[in-house]
Amino acid sequence: MADSQCDDKKCPVHGPLSLRGAKLTGRVISAKAKKTAIVEIDYTRYIYKYERYLRKRSRIPAYNPDCISAKEGDTVNIGETRRLSKTKSFAVTGIVKQ
Numbered sequence: 001m002a003d004s005q006c007d008d009k010k011c012p013v014h015g016p017l018s019l020r021g022a023k024l025t026g027r028v029i030s031a032k033a034k035k036t037a038i039v040e041i042d043y044t045r046y047i048y049k050y051e052r053y054l055r056k057r058s059r060i061p062a063y064n065p066d067c068i069s070a071k072e073g074d075t076v077n078i079g080e081t082r083r084l085s086k087t088k089s090f091a092v093t094g095i096v097k098q
C-alpha cells in the first residue's frame with residue numbers, strides 16, 4: 001500500500017496514534033495473525049551476586065499496519081502506545097532489516 005493511501009487509525013506513522021514510553025528493536029517471529037506481529041526481544045540483565053549477565057528473551061505482540069506489513073524474520077522497531085487490543089500495546093514503527 002502506498003504511503004499516501006494509508007488511512008489506518010492505528011498506524012503509528014500516518015494515523016493520530018501517539019507513541020510514548022518504551023522503544024525497542026526485535027525480530028518478528030510470527031506475522032500470522034491479521035495486522036499483528038509477534039516480536040522477540042533479546043536482552044541481558046546483570047546479576048550482581050554472580051557478576052555475570054543473564055540472557056533473557058521476551059515476546060511482545062505489536063500492531064503491524066498494512067503500510068509497513070513486517071514479515072517473519074524481519075528486524076523491526078516497535079514503540080509503546082496506548083492499549084490497542086487485549087494483548088497489543090506496541091506498534092511496529094519501521095523495518096530495520098528484511
Ligand SMILES: [Zn+2]
Nearest residue numbers: 006011014067
Ligand atoms: Zn500507515
